[in-house]
Amino acid sequence: MILTQFLARMSTVVLVFVLVLGASSGKPRSNRVAPKNLSETGLYSDIVTKTISPANLMFSPQYPLWSDGARKKRWIYIPPKQSIDAKRVDDWVFPVGTKLWKEFSFGKKVETRYLEKVGKRVWIFAAYAWNENESDAVQVPEAGSRNHVEISPGIRHDIPGIIDCKACHEGQGRDVVLGFNALQLSPERDPNAPHAEQVTPEMINLKNLVDQKLLAHLPKRFTVDPPVIAANSARERTALGYLSANCGGCHNSTDPLSTLGMYLKRSVDISPAAAKLELETVIGHKSKYQIPELDDDQSYRILPGDPSKSAIIYRIATRNPYRQMPPIGTKIVDTEALDLITKWIQEDLVNKNGEQQLTHK
């Protein structure tokens, strides 16, 4: 008893010690704020002529996020003599000082989003709304700018608030960048990816990053054999790539929504057996979400051969704001992707006899 009491007391002492130490290391914080105007972020060397600073590198992910048909341009700035750490192939660690920009145009420039890494685990987020004559863009309030501009009859584009940005970008123990990774920058681009931009010579890819020593610790096999999604058909490759980019930011095995057990992010550093297990969390898997008008237990995440019982199809195809997926960032259905995923489910996941092609639970 005396020993127990002594240990309990010691535990308290140790606990206090640990808490004091913990408090001093604390949660990452920074007082840095984003500049008021886009012209102050370093994107342009001359905003009048829209000349991009030579320090910034243009890039284009092979599977772009659907943004209601916006034309997008993206740039990254990596501080001099620094490099991105690719030791964790699917979750790169960016050096402090990294900046990224993404410009959205609907006929004319509407907004540019901005990320800057200001501490070991600290990023600042901002969105800038372009003025009428496109001479500069001003940071929107923290809550964003709802219904900012009409992009289609009766449909208006939202510039996201900080919470919206973080909802997609923040994960568990990883940096916040989503579209700049080994799969997205692979030189072996998917020729069928929906809405992919034309690659131009100034766009950087995985090989360039390695050659220019801007990427460190990338296992050599990825430079010899650039990452490509393993799939049974070209259409499956495209479908999985689209789902990875548009859904996998949240629905993966490491971030907070991993509790849902639905893994749509395609890893490039994973064994075929593990990749198959991840696919089994989606294909042939019953859905907790019930498709309206179907009987209970009739909904699947994806039911091979039957898009009408596949919740993923239902949620991609609706813009009911309480049911749609993704839940933010889009108000118009991506019909090209809907067609792609529908055909993949209908035709590629079953054989000629209508039997499921793959063995799933």
Next chain:
Amino acid sequence: MRRLRSIGLVLAGCCLLLSALFLTASGKDKPDQKLISRGKYLVSAIGCNDCHTPFKMGPKGPEPDMTRFLSGHPQDMVLPPAPAAAHGSWIGSFAATMTAWAGPWGVSFTRNLTPDKETGLGDWTEQNFITTIRTGKRMGKGRDLLPPMPFPAFQNMTDGDLKAIFAYLQTIPVVKNKVPEPIPPAGTPAEAK
């Protein structure tokens, strides 16, 4: 002297190790009753019951149906369409159960907070719960929470308070009740298919 110091260091190390083992063992054996009690106190004080437990008519008027404690809008309750949009200074209406609310956002139904894995918070983590309150988005990632959920007020709570609430909610009786999805306001684009 040096030997004494070495013995002291070894003893201190053993102490730390045993303390760590003691902490781990005691943590495994029993849930944190103090945390749960604090959660119970908070849940009763901030009025979770007022919307998340269906009301029924009692001898003295409407009262919470404690057999369905914090289980949200009853799945088998058939409601007529919400009254036509309120006008003037009136903004909305609510069902007699206090679990369905109509207003400019459409119709919202209060969620099942019991630890049922299929229909409640049984498969949520503490982090899922805290980020829901902190962001005003379902699980911190999904659709926005809807009125009348007063999450902006609850955002003023400390992480400790939110952890306590979650810990308590994981101990209340399980009620299997699949709450309907919210209904968007009239005029929202219909389903695309």
